[in-house]
Amino acid sequence: MDSNPLDRLGESYVSKFASEHMEISLLPLNRVLTYILILGIEVPKMLLNLV
Structure with missing residues (x-):
């Protein structure tokens, strides 16, 4: 049961962002705002890159 590529992309962006801003990753609300x-x-x- 693989998650779709967009989910993985989102997770990688969030984890990258969270690693840069560790205090943000601790707050679920801010994680949602980050998404x-x-x-x-x-x-x-x-x-835009696709068209």
Whole structure:
């Protein structure tokens, strides 16, 4: 049961971000905000690269 690539990509971004900002990774709310930040910035960039 493999998670899809987008999930793994999100997890790698979050773990990278969390390792740079360790205090953020301790707070679940901030982890959610980090996901939103990543989805709001990185996903549109990736989509723009596809077109």
